[in-house]
Every structure is written in C-alpha cells, then in structure tokens.
Amino acid sequence: MVEVRLEHVTKIFGKTIAVNDLNLVVRDKEFFVLLGPSGCGKSTTLNIIAGLEKPTSGRVYFDDEDVTFLPPEERNIAMVFQSYALYPTMTAYDNIAFPLKIRRLLRDEIHKRVKEVAEMLHIEHLLDKKPHQMSGGERQRVALARAIVRQPRLFLMDEPLSNIDAKLRITARTELIRLQRKLGVTTIYVTHDQTEAFTMGHRIGVMFNGCLLQVGDPLEIFERPHNTVVAGFVGIPPMNFIEGHIAYDERLGKYYFKWNEIILEVGGDITEKIGGHGKTVIAGIRPQNLQVIKSESYSKIGIAFKAKVYTVERLGTESVITVDIDGELLRAVTPSELTLSPDEDVVVKIVNPQKVIFFNKNTGDLIT
Ligand SMILES: Nc1ncnc2c1ncn2[C@@H]1O[C@H](COP(=O)(O)OP(=O)(O)OP(=O)(O)O)[C@@H](O)[C@H]1O
Ligand SMILES: [Mg+2]
Incomplete structure (x- = not known):
C-alpha cells in the first residue's frame, strides 16, 4: 500500500516541543504502534502524518512522494479516533x-461495498440503527467500517x-489484527497501553518527551531496551x-557485577565499555526473572539472595511480591x-542470569 517516512520532523507549539527531530520509516503493510505516556507527542505525530498539523520543520513522505504540505483529503488515508464522531442522525x-x-x-x-465491510466486521444487524441505539463497542466497529x-x-x-470496556477491547484487538492482515493496509496505531502495543x-516505536527513543519488534523492545527510560x-x-559495581576477580580472571549478596558474572566486552573494576553500573532485572522461594525449601543452586517479603499483591493466577533487601525494594x-x-x-x-542487562549509570544507555 504505502511506506511512510518521517525525516527530522519537529513540531513546536509555543514553548512546547511536542515532537523533537523524529525520524521513522513505517514499512509497507506494517502494523506499527507508537507507544508512550500521555503528552509525549503521539497524537501530534499522527496528525502530522494525516496532514491535520504541519510540522515546524522536517518532511513526511508516502513512498517517494513528499506529502508534508498536502491537505488530508488528498492523502488517501483513513483515521479512527478515540471518539468515533459518527453522524448522530444517520x-x-x-x-x-x-x-x-x-x-x-x-x-x-x-x-x-457497505455490505462487504459490514460482513467483515460482523455488523450487518446494526446497519439500520442510529448511533444512540448502539453500544460503545458497536459504534466503534461502525466507525472502523466507515474508515475501511x-x-x-x-x-x-x-x-x-x-x-470500550476491557473485555470487548480484547475482542476488538483480535478483530483489528485480523482485519489489518487481511486488508494489508499500512497501519499506524497510537496508544499509551503497552498490552495493546505488544x-x-x-x-x-517508544516515544518520550517528543523523542522517539527506540523502534523495534516487541521482543527486542522488551529484552533489549536501549535505555532505562524504555526499560x-x-x-x-x-x-x-x-x-x-563491577569487580574483577584476578584469580579467575573474570568480571562480576556486585550488589549485596548478588554476584553476577558479566562478559569482558561489557566491562571494557564501562571501564572495569570499581565502576558503578545499573543492572536491569525483570520481575519475571526473579523467583521467590520459601527459606525452608531453598537448596543452593544458582544465583540467589536473602530478602524479606514487603508486600503481596494477588492478580489472579500470579502475584507480585515486593521484597526488601536492606531497604531496597525489588519486585x-x-x-x-x-x-x-x-x-x-x-x-x-535470579532464574536466568543471562537475561540480566546492564545500563551505563551516567547516560542510562544499555551497555551491549
Ligand atoms: N494545539 C496545541 N497547542 C499547544 N500545545 C499542544 C497542542 N497539541 C498538543 N500540544 C502539546 O504537545 C504535547 C504533545 O501532545 P500530544 O497530544 O501529541 O500527546 P499524546 O502523546 O497524544 O498524549 P495523550 O496520550 O494524552 O493523548 C503536549 O505537551 C501537549 O500539551
Ligand atoms: Mg493523544
């Protein structure tokens, strides 16, 4: 369908830099998600791609066509917003x-064509209804149909x-994914909800403060976040x-990350980049990579440390356990x-020590 390219796109509103020198290529037929907290510039970026906003500087291309100043109606795009804005009397x-x-x-x-999309979205039975006679989820599907x-x-x-409510959102997510694959239309989807994104x-693409911090597939973003902000x-x-801090064991000729009782071997290539023995680094450990074991059933295998339970939050089949180690809280x-x-x-x-990643203390960047 189309490849979308943003080159050095910046948008300034008064004193706010809503989008800061953003470079991005969204591939043809791709389902691309812009993820970031409220106010980070997602909607502004999308509006610039739509032509609803002009960038302060930078260029937008659809394939090789420069569309930066092309009005929205000439771009052959469809937008679906949070508020569906259906015509109430129709x-x-x-x-x-x-x-x-x-x-x-x-x-x-x-x-x-109307019959075709209605069938595709399972809304044939709604065609005679007006928006106020439909539920939120139904209206959302009608809006989608109008876009498609x-x-x-x-x-x-x-x-x-x-x-729309949480349950319907899951169904709608599945439908959207299926539909996008079937139609093969390049899609840029904005959300602050990471479950949706993943x-x-x-x-x-993860955005923060107007900047695009990292672009990658879900696994990459999750396992190799470029910095502590994304992580x-x-x-x-x-x-x-x-x-x-990093400690060098002369006898074994190996480098270790040390904190409290935690001692983790780190590769020589990492230590070269951060200066070796005595340097401070930040280790990143996913809560899913920490296993809590009752003291009495523990037999010493692998890397483990003593802690005290701080809080227990039950979330159905799983619980989040916050543990206290000398005043430091880990989940x-x-x-x-x-x-x-x-x-x-x-x-x-630590279930899988290989999955622990390290960040530069001063810059917050991932050390690879
Ligand atoms: N028309 C405008 N005039 C002035 N400032 C604006 C305007 N539109 C957006 N901003 C500012 O630009 C920044 C980015 O806004 P944007 O709407 O793009 O964020 P967002 O990531 O979509 O947030 P949300 O998740 O809350 O929708 C915010 O600080 C916002 O206040
Ligand atoms: Mg927004």
Whole structure:
C-alpha cells in the first residue's frame, strides 16, 4: 500500500516541543504502534502524518512522494479516533456509505461495498440503527467500517479502543489484527497501553518527551531496551534497577557485577565499555526473572539472595511480591499458589542470569 517516512520532523507549539527531530520509516503493510505516556507527542505525530498539523520543520513522505504540505483529503488515508464522531442522525448504513457518497460512487457500488465491510466486521444487524441505539463497542466497529470502506492506502488510529470496556477491547484487538492482515493496509496505531502495543504491533516505536527513543519488534523492545527510560516503561510490573559495581576477580580472571549478596558474572566486552573494576553500573532485572522461594525449601543452586517479603499483591493466577533487601525494594512475579506473608524471610533467585542487562549509570544507555 504505502511506506511512510518521517525525516527530522519537529513540531513546536509555543514553548512546547511536542515532537523533537523524529525520524521513522513505517514499512509497507506494517502494523506499527507508537507507544508512550500521555503528552509525549503521539497524537501530534499522527496528525502530522494525516496532514491535520504541519510540522515546524522536517518532511513526511508516502513512498517517494513528499506529502508534508498536502491537505488530508488528498492523502488517501483513513483515521479512527478515540471518539468515533459518527453522524448522530444517520443510520450505521448511511454513516458507512457517507465517504463513498462524497466521492460520488454509483449507488450499486456503494451498496456492494457497505455490505462487504459490514460482513467483515460482523455488523450487518446494526446497519439500520442510529448511533444512540448502539453500544460503545458497536459504534466503534461502525466507525472502523466507515474508515475501511474507502479502501485507503494508510490507516491512522489514535487510541480507538480506549472508550470500550476491557473485555470487548480484547475482542476488538483480535478483530483489528485480523482485519489489518487481511486488508494489508499500512497501519499506524497510537496508544499509551503497552498490552495493546505488544499484542498488536509488528513493530513498536517508544516515544518520550517528543523523542522517539527506540523502534523495534516487541521482543527486542522488551529484552533489549536501549535505555532505562524504555526499560522502565515497558513490562508489567516494571523492571527492577539495581545500582552495583563491577569487580574483577584476578584469580579467575573474570568480571562480576556486585550488589549485596548478588554476584553476577558479566562478559569482558561489557566491562571494557564501562571501564572495569570499581565502576558503578545499573543492572536491569525483570520481575519475571526473579523467583521467590520459601527459606525452608531453598537448596543452593544458582544465583540467589536473602530478602524479606514487603508486600503481596494477588492478580489472579500470579502475584507480585515486593521484597526488601536492606531497604531496597525489588519486585518478583510468582504463581499465586505460593502463599507468602509480609515480613516473611525468603530467598530470591535470579532464574536466568543471562537475561540480566546492564545500563551505563551516567547516560542510562544499555551497555551491549
Ligand atoms: N494545539 C496545541 N497547542 C499547544 N500545545 C499542544 C497542542 N497539541 C498538543 N500540544 C502539546 O504537545 C504535547 C504533545 O501532545 P500530544 O497530544 O501529541 O500527546 P499524546 O502523546 O497524544 O498524549 P495523550 O496520550 O494524552 O493523548 C503536549 O505537551 C501537549 O500539551
Ligand atoms: Mg493523544
């Protein structure tokens, strides 16, 4: 359909730099998710791609065409927003047909296309209803149908699922993924919800303060976050950060990361980059990589340390256990069958030491 390219795109509103020198290529047919906290510049970026905003500087290309100053209606794109903005006096049928009528398509052709998308989105039974007679999820599907019916070359979606309930959102997510694959239309999807981003995106771009910090597939973003900001933002619960130092063992000729009872071997290549013995680094450990074991059932295998249970939060089949080690709090995820109480002495084990990553203390950048 189309490849979207942003080159050095900056948008300044008064004193706010909403988008800061953003460079990005969204591939043809890709489902690309822009993820970031509220106010980081996601919608502004999407609006610039749509042509609803002009960048202060920089360029936007659709394939090789420079569209930076092309009005939205000439871009052949469809947008779906958080608020669906259906026409309240029209039936679902007329709402969906509306963009085609504007284009002066023939009646039969319009009918054929509306039926087709209605079938695809399972909303045939809603076609005679007006928006106030439909639920939020139904309205959302009608809005989607109206966007699709035009067969645009690019979908731009700004948190389109945030107004519907959690259960329906899961179904809608699945439907959207399926639909996008079927239609093969390049899609840029904006959200602050990381579950949405990780389940839907072929690739994810993480934005912070107007800057695009990292672009990658979900696994890459999760396992090799480029810096502590991305690392701390993705993953539920958030990653644990431990500030420790590098120690060199002359006898063994190896470098270790040391903090409290934690001693982890680190590769020589990492230590070269951070200056070796005595240097301070930050270790990043996912809560899923920490296993809490009752003190009495612990037998010494692998890397483990003593801790005290601080809080227990049950989330159905899993629990988040916060443990206290000398005043430092770390989170671990355990199966809920393990019953633990606050102040209980436990042992915490690093399940997979290879998955611990290290960051430069001064810059926050991943050390690779
Ligand atoms: N028209 C505008 N005038 C002035 N400032 C604006 C305007 N639009 C956006 N901003 C500012 O630009 C920054 C980015 O806003 P944007 O709407 O792009 O964020 P967002 O990532 O979409 O946030 P959210 O998740 O809350 O929708 C914010 O600080 C916002 O206040
Ligand atoms: Mg927004």
